Amino acid sequence: MLTRLIYISDVAEIFEFSDLQSILEKAQKNNPTLGVTGFLVMASKRFLQVIEGPAENVNLLFRKIIRDSRHADCRLIEYTEIADRLFDQWSMRGIHPGLMDQRLKAFLQRKYGTDQRGGLAVPEDRFTAISFLYDVAHADAIVEGLG
Ligand SMILES: Cc1cc2nc3c(=O)[nH]c(=O)nc-3n(C[C@H](O)[C@H](O)[C@H](O)COP(=O)(O)O)c2cc1C
Incomplete structure (x- = not known):
């Protein structure tokens, strides 16, 4: 049976760009064996x-x-x-x-708003989050459409 899981979490206080790279390397190694696909957005201090x-x-x-200490407070x-x-x-991106x-x-900021520091906001509610993820996954089409 196939399942979709989506969560939001808070990026750890001390988090380097290299942490993101090692998470993705691990995911790209493990996920194909698990038959898992998906992606990870990191923005506005959230995953x-x-x-x-x-x-x-x-x-x-x-x-x-x-259980990973590189983030906290996972909200399903x-x-x-x-x-x-x-x-x-x-497999993971x-x-x-x-x-x-x-x-x-710019398209995502217009549609989903910005955080206090002017960065791209990450939606918290279920339907908006799914719409956001769908837009990101089909970004090529959006960017082409925007000319
Ligand atoms: C935000 C976030 C997303 C992650 N996504 C994945 C993932 O998709 N696949 C994965 O194997 N590990 C992922 N990890 C890493 C896991 O928490 C864990 O470190 C890793 O699966 C351990 O793999 P191992 O048992 O092969 O050492 C993620 C960690 C964080 C903080």
Whole structure:
């Protein structure tokens, strides 16, 4: 049975860009074996991650992730059985506004708002978070559409 899990968490106080790289390296090594796909957005001092795959593997992975001290306070915002994956492009990918196409970043800021420091805001509620993730996953189409 396929499951989709989405959560939000707070990035640890002390977090280097190299931490993100090592998380992604580990994920890209482990996730294909688990049959897991998804991606990880890091913005506004938060992580927003979507994980799709066989239920037992998603559960196993999430148990590891919530214990990871590189973030805190994981809030589960979606946990549901799915017939098909929505996010199957990557075994895991890191998305960071600093590395985003500027037109995509501007589009997302207009649509989802900014935090107090003018950075891209990360939505907390379920439907907005799914819409945000869907937009990011289909960014190529958005950027083309924006010309
Ligand atoms: C925000 C965040 C997302 C993570 N995502 C994944 C992931 O998708 N896959 C993964 O294997 N580990 C991920 N990790 C790392 C795990 O917490 C854990 O360190 C890793 O799975 C341990 O792998 P190992 O048992 O092979 O040493 C993530 C950690 C954080 C903080």
